Amino acid sequence: MKMITIPKKEWPAGLAKAAGSFRLFGPVKEKEFHSFKRLDNGQLPDFSFLNTRLSPKHLVYPQSEVMLTYSLDESRADHHIMKETAADTTPRAVLGIRPCDAKAFVLVRMNFDTPDYQDPYWLRAYESTTFVGLGCESPCSSCFCTTAGCGPFHEEGLDVLLADAGDHFLANVLTEKGAAWVAAGGWTQTADAKAGERLAAMRKAAEAKITSEVQTKNLNAAETTGLYNASFWEEVSFACINCGTCTYSCPTCWCFDIQDETRGKSGVRMRHWDSCMYPLFTLHGTGHNPRGTKLHRVRQRFMHKLKYFVDKYDRGIQCVGCGRCVRLCPVNIDIRRVCGMMNSLAASGEACAID
Amino acid sequence: MQNPYLPYPVRIDKIAVETEDKNLKTFTFSFLNPEDETRFAYKAGQFAELSVTGQGEIPIGIASSPTEKGFVMFTVNKVGRVSSFLHAMKPGDIMGIRGPMGNWYPWEKMQGKNVVIIGGGFAFTTLRSSIVYMLQPENRKNFGEIHVIYGARSPGMLLYREELAAWERRDDIHMHITVDATSDPNWKYNVGFVPAITEKKAPPAGNDTYAIVCGPPIMIKFTQPVLDRLGYAHGQIIMSLENRMKCGIGMCGRCNIGKEFVCKDGPVFTLEQLNKTPREY
Numbered sequence: 001m002k003m004i005t006i007p008k009k010e011w012p013a014g015l016a017k018a019a020g021s022f023r024l025f026g027p028v029k030e031k032e033f034h035s036f037k038r039l040d041n042g043q044l045p046d047f048s049f050l051n052t053r054l055s056p057k058h059l060v061y062p063q064s065e066v067m068l069t070y071s072l073d074e075s076r077a078d079h080h081i082m083k084e085t086a087a088d089t090t091p092r093a094v095l096g097i098r099p100c101d102a103k104a105f106v107l108v109r110m111n112f113d114t115p116d117y118q119d120p121y122w123l124r125a126y127e128s129t130t131f132v133g134l135g136c137e138s139p140c141s142s143c144f145c146t147t148a149g150c151g152p153f154h155e156e157g158l159d160v161l162l163a164d165a166g167d168h169f170l171a172n173v174l175t176e177k178g179a180a181w182v183a184a185g186g187w188t189q190t191a192d193a194k195a196g197e198r199l200a201a202m203r204k205a206a207e208a209k210i211t212s213e214v215q216t217k218n219l220n221a222a223e224t225t226g227l228y229n230a231s232f233w234e235e236v237s238f239a240c241i242n243c244g245t246c247t248y249s250c251p252t253c254w255c256f257d258i259q260d261e262t263r264g265k266s267g268v269r270m271r272h273w274d275s276c277m278y279p280l281f282t283l284h285g286t287g288h289n290p291r292g293t294k295l296h297r298v299r300q301r302f303m304h305k306l307k308y309f310v311d312k313y314d315r316g317i318q319c320v321g322c323g324r325c326v327r328l329c330p331v332n333i334d335i336r337r338v339c340g341m342m343n344s345l346a347a348s349g350e351a352c353a354i355d
Numbered sequence: 356m357q358n359p360y361l362p363y364p365v366r367i368d369k370i371a372v373e374t375e376d377k378n379l380k381t382f383t384f385s386f387l388n389p390e391d392e393t394r395f396a397y398k399a400g401q402f403a404e405l406s407v408t409g410q411g412e413i414p415i416g417i418a419s420s421p422t423e424k425g426f427v428m429f430t431v432n433k434v435g436r437v438s439s440f441l442h443a444m445k446p447g448d449i450m451g452i453r454g455p456m457g458n459w460y461p462w463e464k465m466q467g468k469n470v471v472i473i474g475g476g477f478a479f480t481t482l483r484s485s486i487v488y489m490l491q492p493e494n495r496k497n498f499g500e501i502h503v504i505y506g507a508r509s510p511g512m513l514l515y516r517e518e519l520a521a522w523e524r525r526d527d528i529h530m531h532i533t534v535d536a537t538s539d540p541n542w543k544y545n546v547g548f549v550p551a552i553t554e555k556k557a558p559p560a561g562n563d564t565y566a567i568v569c570g571p572p573i574m575i576k577f578t579q580p581v582l583d584r585l586g587y588a589h590g591q592i593i594m595s596l597e598n599r600m601k602c603g604i605g606m607c608g609r610c611n612i613g614k615e616f617v618c619k620d621g622p623v624f625t626l627e628q629l630n631k632t633p634r635e636y
Contacts, residue, residue: 255608285434
């Protein structure tokens with residue numbers, strides 16, 4: 001849409017103004033790590049981070065949230081009838097989200113916003129949020145966004161992309177929502193004609209710093225059952241302790257559980273993040289478990305991200321290359337390596353259907 | 356925006372014990388808001404989430420037929436927390452139903468075809484729905500020969516025994532009821548496992564014949580080779596799967612077999628489709 005300049009000296013006052021019409025969220029340092037939090041009045045987002053340890057997916061999709069409420073009190077006319085809860089859908093802005101994490105919401109939306117069903121909890125939170133991204137100039141050694149359909153200045157899923165240009169931010173305003181946020185901050189200084197070139201140069205320099213990669217080009221054409229029956233899953237899953245850290249830290253993991261929690265005569269139907277790493281995730285009432293071993297579960301995680309998703313949506317892999325699972329896995333299971341093994345097997349032609 | 360997680364409130368109208376071990380009960384529900392019955396329009400083969408308030412939800416095949424109006428019916432095996440609680444509930448109690456969910460048996464494709472239904476144990480629920488649907492006078496002419504091969508461990512473990520007897524007396528449906536074993540001297544039907552009875556009684560394979568198979572994994576495992584020997588094409592063997600489910604709408608991530616969700620893309624698949632997908636069910 002348009003590019004504006006936000007002088008850093010006008011940043012705090014502008015944010016204070018924007019806080020009048022937006023609930024502001026941003027990275028805050030707590031102990032040694034940054035995480036996304038609601039900003040207090042006058043609190044500034046702390047942009048001195050590489051990336052937050054956990055992804056900001058909880059802002060749209062809380063780890064636990066109330067879906068419905070009920071009463072078991074039979075003296076009430078509506079006893080045992082589930083009721084919807086009110087949601088706060090006033091505008092929010094997430095400041096300083098990395099492009100990888102913003103793109104992740106675009107992928108997750110494929111799951112929650114379908115032609116047949118729309119998940120109201122995820123969608124109303126997403127739609128009420130304006131994403132103000134921060135271009136990533138110092139990627140981690142484990143970042144591989146540029147080969148995962150994303151990049152350090154990728155704009156998909158963002159409403160505004162900020163680039164740190166020393167004494168000012170270059171703000172590339174990408175959507176109407178982004179324009180509304182910029183207007184709310186009162187920043188009006190149109191960037192000069194060369195700003196586009198400067199942003200492109202920053203993007204190029206940042207992309208060049210990313211040397212880690214995934215190979216994905218053969219995944220789509222591979223036979224599902226061939227990849228599923230590959231011999232390497234035993235070795236890949238050997239060290240896994242099924243801790244679920246990869247799924248909880250992943251910005252594109254969306255699996256959940258639904259549980260009723262009653263206290264006295266009233267209660268709530270809740271949704272909680274769940275993980276394909278856990279045996280209970282798929283355990284049947286009969287005791288049968290279709291993914292009863294950790295090999296099944298590790299394979300499900302990678303097959304889902306790198307094959308099933310690819311085939312189902314034709315939007316690339318269900319990964320944005322943020323590298324969190326690589327950094328946080330306690331036993332060093334590395335999605336880049338597994339993806340490479342799947343891609344090579346697919347290329348070798350051995351991934352053909354075997355019953 | 357319609358909230359797909361919000362159940363329709365229902366009342367339990369009737370509870371019937373189905374089997375001699377008392378582990379299967381049939382629950383008949385009516386909708387508290389009559390207009391919800393219209394919204395709950397379903398086809399034979401679909402399922403719904405029974406929502407027991409304060410306990411949770413269970414995905415259960417719809418045992419009533421779309422041709423039966425004024426109620427919906429589910430037969431539930433007592434297994435876990437929700438189903439056990441449900442078994443202890445009484446007529447008049449209020450709970451919820453969310454659905455209908457999933458796809459259905461391919462009624463459009465089976466128009467004018469012969470249908471052989473092969474069922475075992477308590478997986479007969481959506482098969483009952485299907486039989487009632489096909490036998491409805493205005494529907495019966497849309498199908499060729501109808502065969503039903505249905506087995507249980509013992510006579511007392513068969514579901515819907517009165518209806519089975521009534522169908523036995525009809526001339527427009529071929530019933531092949533069987534039990535694994537019985538000491539009842541008056542048992543006048545078959546004795547033997549479902550695969551063996553299928554081998555003897557199933558109609559010949561052909562382009563005009565579809566088999567619908569629904570039962571415990573062990574029955575499916577041994578019935579499939581029989582159908583292969585009889586020459587049934589995998590595209591004409593229809594199966595209904597079960598997996599652990601929560602959302603029922605393809606979002607929560609646990610019931611997938613490959614890229615297909617059993618809850619939304621299934622539960623009904625042809626064997627031809629299943630051959631191309633990891634068999635995680």
